[in-house]
Amino acid sequence: MSRSTFLQTEPAGKAVLAQILCEQMGERETQIIQDELTAAAEPAGWRLAIDLSKVTFLPSAGLGMLVAIHNNAKSSKGKVAVFGVADDLMAMLKVTHLDKLFAIKPTREAAIKAVS
Numbered sequence: 001m002s003r004s005t006f007l008q009t010e011p012a013g014k015a016v017l018a019q020i021l022c023e024q025m026g027e028r029e030t031q032i033i034q035d036e037l038t039a040a041a042e043p044a045g046w047r048l049a050i051d052l053s054k055v056t057f058l059p060s061a062g063l064g065m066l067v068a069i070h071n072n073a074k075s076s077k078g079k080v081a082v083f084g085v086a087d088d089l090m091a092m093l094k095v096t097h098l099d100k101l102f103a104i105k106p107t108r109e110a111a112i113k114a115v116s
């Protein structure tokens with residue numbers, strides 16, 4: 001298990017489970033989180049389940065970071081799933097049509113299964 005100010009990661013079978021710990025992700029936080037997610041996901045073949053349950057606000061920088069993580073995983077033949085998405089965040093993902101890009105799962109177990 002690894003923990004920083006913004007992200008906690010742990011192995012979950014063949015995948016990595018990552019929980020974003022900050023409620024709001026600004027420019028500074030998103031770059032740090034993206035770097036930490038990349039460092040955790042690469043050794044696991046980009047099989048990554050991301051817990052967004054603590055995130056209450058996701059500005060464009062945060063959305064861009066998630067898209068970049070998704071694109072990195074796709075280009076490496078990996079998978080990314082997100083879970084713990086609050087209703088407000090889900091509404092934002094739907095408005096931006098990013099709900100079609102991400103595998104959004106209802107539970108931790110479903111997200112891990114989706115990427116394993």
